[in-house]
Amino acid sequence: MQIVVDLNRCQAYAQCVFLAPEVFELHGEESLMFTPAVPDGQQERVLRAAAACPVQAILVGEPAGPAAR
Numbered sequence: 001m002q003i004v005v006d007l008n009r010c011q012a013y014a015q016c017v018f019l020a021p022e023v024f025e026l027h028g029e030e031s032l033m034f035t036p037a038v039p040d041g042q043q044e045r046v047l048r049a050a051a052a053c054p055v056q057a058i059l060v061g062e063p064a065g066p067a068a069r
């Protein structure tokens with residue numbers, strides 16, 4: 001699973017950081033760092049974080065492959 005955070009949209013509310021601290025990290029007041037390739041075992045947390053983001057800045061995608069058809 002891959003994610004992208006639209007950092008222009010992100011307001012650093014840090015909901016995602018609370019829900020999936022291994023994937024999202026805040027540096028300073030408003031610079032969000034994230035791991036684009038979501039590690040196994042973190043998917044559920046990341047989906048919750050994406051749903052909880054107040055500005056829908058977290059975009060979730062599956063890598064294209066045979067199973068995606």
Ligand code: SF4
Pocket residue numbers: 005009010011012013014015016017024032052053054055056057058
């Ligand atoms: S929850 Fe959304 S707005 Fe808040 S830090 Fe995460 S991506 Fe940014």
